[in-house]
Amino acid sequence: MSTTPTTADQPQIGTARVKRGMAEQLKGGVIMDVVNAEQAKIAEDAGAVAVMALERVPADIRKDGGVARMSDPNMIEEIISAVSIPVMAKSRIGHFVEAQVLQSLGVDYIDESEVLTPADEINHSDKWAFTTPFVCGATNLGEALRRIAEGAAMIRSKGEAGTGNVVEAVRHLRQIKNEIAKLRGFDNNELYAAAKELRAPYELVREVAELGKLPVVLFSAGGVATPADAALMRQLGAEGVFVGSGIFKSGDPAKRAAAIVKATTFYDDPKIIADASRNLGEAMVGINCDTLPESERYANRGW
Amino acid sequence: MSSTPVIGVLALQGDVREHLVALAAADAIARPVRRPEELAEVDALVMPGGESTTISKLAVLFGLMDPLRERVAAGMPVYGTCAGMIMLADKILDGRDDQETVGGIDMTVRRNAFGRQNESFETAIPFRGLAGEPVNGVFIRAPWVEAVGAGVEVLAEVPAADGPESRIVAVRQGNLLATSFHPELTGDHRVHEYFVRMVTGS
Numbered sequence: 001m002s003t004t005p006t007t008a009d010q011p012q013i014g015t016a017r018v019k020r021g022m023a024e025q026l027k028g029g030v031i032m033d034v035v036n037a038e039q040a041k042i043a044e045d046a047g048a049v050a051v052m053a054l055e056r057v058p059a060d061i062r063k064d065g066g067v068a069r070m071s072d073p074n075m076i077e078e079i080i081s082a083v084s085i086p087v088m089a090k091s092r093i094g095h096f097v098e099a100q101v102l103q104s105l106g107v108d109y110i111d112e113s114e115v116l117t118p119a120d121e122i123n124h125s126d127k128w129a130f131t132t133p134f135v136c137g138a139t140n141l142g143e144a145l146r147r148i149a150e151g152a153a154m155i156r157s158k159g160e161a162g163t164g165n166v167v168e169a170v171r172h173l174r175q176i177k178n179e180i181a182k183l184r185g186f187d188n189n190e191l192y193a194a195a196k197e198l199r200a201p202y203e204l205v206r207e208v209a210e211l212g213k214l215p216v217v218l219f220s221a222g223g224v225a226t227p228a229d230a231a232l233m234r235q236l237g238a239e240g241v242f243v244g245s246g247i248f249k250s251g252d253p254a255k256r257a258a259a260i261v262k263a264t265t266f267y268d269d270p271k272i273i274a275d276a277s278r279n280l281g282e283a284m285v286g287i288n289c290d291t292l293p294e295s296e297r298y299a300n301r302g303w
Numbered sequence: 304m305s306s307t308p309v310i311g312v313l314a315l316q317g318d319v320r321e322h323l324v325a326l327a328a329a330d331a332i333a334r335p336v337r338r339p340e341e342l343a344e345v346d347a348l349v350m351p352g353g354e355s356t357t358i359s360k361l362a363v364l365f366g367l368m369d370p371l372r373e374r375v376a377a378g379m380p381v382y383g384t385c386a387g388m389i390m391l392a393d394k395i396l397d398g399r400d401d402q403e404t405v406g407g408i409d410m411t412v413r414r415n416a417f418g419r420q421n422e423s424f425e426t427a428i429p430f431r432g433l434a435g436e437p438v439n440g441v442f443i444r445a446p447w448v449e450a451v452g453a454g455v456e457v458l459a460e461v462p463a464a465d466g467p468e469s470r471i472v473a474v475r476q477g478n479l480l481a482t483s484f485h486p487e488l489t490g491d492h493r494v495h496e497y498f499v500r501m502v503t504g505s
Contacts, residue, residue, distance in 0.1 A: 011426040011461075018423045021318075021443050021488045025352045025385070028316040044399070047361060049316060049354040084399060085354055086420065086444065108420035108444070131421050265315055265361055266337065 014131030019153035022109065022133055023217035026050060026086075026154075026240055030230065030264050031219070032257060033057050033244040036075065037082035039253070046257035050086040050108070052242065053079040058115045058162025059245035059284065062296065068116045070098040076105050088135070093302055094120025096129070103132040109154070110134045112147075114301035115161045115244075122303065127151030137221065139172045139299050141179035145200035145208070148216055155214055157238065158299040159222020162245050164286030166223040168299060169233060173220050177237045183209040222299070225250070225283050227263030227276040234267035251281030308502045311336035311345035315361040317353020317386060321487035322495075329495040331502070339370045347380040347502040350387030350405075352443065352485050355414065358386055359402050368403060375407040380478040382498040388481035389414055389446055396449060408476045409452030416447040416470070417483075428484070430473060431458045433493050440472065440484035447483055448474055458482075475501075 012018075029049030034040040040051045055071040056064065070091055080087045086108035091098035093112055098119075102110050110132050112125055127134040128151035137158035138144035144155045157176060159169030179198070183205065186194055191209055195202040207215050220238035224230050225246035233241050241264055243257075250256045259276040266272040294300065307330065312322045314335035326333035326349065336342050348371075350358075362368045375381060375391075383391040389398070390405050392412035417423070423444060427437040440461065448471035451457065459473035459482070472483040478501060486494040 011424040011464075013422065013424045015425055017441055017488060018425055018443060021441055021485060022420055022423065024318040024321060024488065025354065025443055027318060027320070027353075028314070029354060029357055044356065047357045049357050084397065084415065085356060103421065106419050106421055133420065261357070261361070262364070266365075 016153070019133035020216050022086075023135070023154035026219075027217060028265060029240045030257075030261050031088065031240070031242045032247055033242075034079060034248070037078045039248055040079045040083045040087075042254050043247070043257055044083045044085050046254060047261035048085060048257065049240070050088055051079065051083060052088045052090065052111065052244075053107070054090055057245040057248060058298070059164070059249050060162075061115060062162045062287075070095070070101065070116070073101065073105055076102070076107065080106060090116055091125070092116040093118040094123050094125055096125040099125050099130060099132075099134075103130055107132060112136050112152075114158060114298045118301050124150050124302070127153075135219070137299075137302060138176065140175045141183075141208070142198035142200050143302065144176060144214060144218075145198060145204045148204060148214070149201050152216065154217045154219065156219040156221040156242055158302075159220065159224075160289050160292070161222045161298050162287075163223050163289055163292070164225040164246055164249070164284040165289050166225070166229045166232065167289055169220050169223045170236065172222075172299070173233060173236050173238055176214075176218070180208055180213065184212050224260070225286065226280075227259045227273055230260045231263045231267035231273050234264060240264065245284055249284035251283075256280050256283075307332055308346045308499065309334065309344065310347045310349060310499070310502065311342065312349045312351055313358070313362075313367075313387070315353075315365070315367075316357050317351040318485070318487060319351050321485075322349045322351050322384075325487045325492050325495040326499070328492045329499045331499050337365070339366055342367065342370050342374065347498075348374070348382075349498070350381060350383040350390045351487070352385035352387065355386035355389040356399050356402055358390065359404065362405075363403055368405065371405045375405055375479070378478055380480075380498070380502045381407065382480040382495075384482050384485050384487065385443065385445055388412060388448075388483055391479055391481045407479050408474060408481060409455055410448050410474060410476075410481075411450040412446045413449045414446050415444050416449075417442050417445045420444055426461060428459050428461055428472065430494065433497060435493070438486060438491060438494060439489045441488045442472075442484050445472075445483045447472055
């Protein structure tokens with residue numbers, strides 16, 4: 001947890017610094033959902049900093065319905081051998097055995113994800129128990145800090161996966177940033193009550209108030225479909241983006257993937273974003289989030 | 304150079320912010336560099352940790368690769384960490400077939416040589432030329448230096464996990480410095496101070 005220099009005589013694996021430090025290396029980058037080795041190579045060619053291996057992209061999970069689970073180990077291993085960049089994979093919320101399996105496969109990051117069907121409606125996995133680092137979704141600061149307290153080494157705003165609609169991603173990222181800004185203005189007396197209100201550990205609340213940011217890297221996810229969407233999330237304060245269905249549910253995935261990478265790096269340069277946005281073919285169709293029934297809102301999963 | 308040096312951090316992708324903080328703490332003026340005209344304005348450069356395939360691809364796409372090579376050839380001091388070390392290597396192993404580097408250090412670097420994230424580690428390492436305690440080496444999917452030419456000075460090594468030999472993890476050749484590990488993640492700014500001294504010639 002501490003950022004002060006420490007030295008260990010023997011090499012130590014799985015430390016908080018090594019787990020959080022891995023996410024620091026992903027900053028400014030795009031992490032892409034892929035369902036097979038061929039897509040993983042397209043993502044790597046396009047300049048992705050990592051890929052998320054899963055059996056179905058969220059748009060298809062929505063369409064197919066049923067219980068969504070961890071992917072087949074064979075498929076994850078095929079993707080690991082196909083690319084040289086980091087590979088992430090998803091476990092169900094609270095399904096620590098799926099997480100154990102993913103760790104044993106050698107994935108570089110585990111996403112305890114609301115996109116899969118939750119396995120536990122009260123508890124998330126104890127992420128300190130793992131060498132492999134975890135990323136978790138959050139819709140607000142309290143949720144982010146509860147995940148960090150459980151050991152998450154990276155946070156992504158949830159958005160609404162598989163919709164191709166960026167509105168929820170914007171809502172959640174703004175919510176997190178606004179709550180952090182509010183904490184900055186609090187004096188020490190107020191931070192105790194703030195911790196109670198956020199339902200988060202006081203120590204973490206104080207750390208955020210001091211740093212003016214989360215103690216781990218913050219990405220955005222859930223609904224990014226265009227280069228301008230990615231740049232929007234960066235300008236709103238995301239340190240990088242996850243793109244799920246937006247790439248491989250579009251007309252020209254290779255071109256769109258490369259364009260989103262460019263726009264993520266030059267997020268504050270409208271000319272480059274304009275160039276990246278030209279002739280990309282069809283974007284994914286998308287869903288209006290206000291027509292989604294409560295039961296189909298993945299962002300509500302997680303506690 | 305007598306005045307405070309202006310040191311850029313290549314900001315295409317990676318842990319740019321941490322390097323900006325470390326350089327400022329080491330009494331340099333630090334600024335991000337994403338464009339050739341920004342590169343032209345700095346006295347020296349840090350190439351951060353990140354995903355080397357992504358950084359290399361973006362450097363080519365946005366016309367930075369040739370200006371970077373020209374500045375390195377002209378003697379600009381550069382410090383590369385992890386992915387940045389790969390970018391400074393004349394030769395790389397286990398990279399992508401089309402992966403380009405800036406080059407400049409006569410060394411062969413093996414990408415992800417220490418393994419995947421589960422093998423990432425931190426450990427104390429003596430660093431030649433730095434007074435005081437060993438540095439805390441934070442290795443994240445880190446490369447190592449497999450071979451160096453005659454003009455390259457080895458600054459740090461770690462024992463190999465599977466044998467008697469050791470792995471080279473920090474080198475210097477002239478104005479170029481490279482480490483497999485990430486001092487920018489530790490709060491200990493001595494390696495950045497060492498680089499700033501290289502830049503100012505003090």
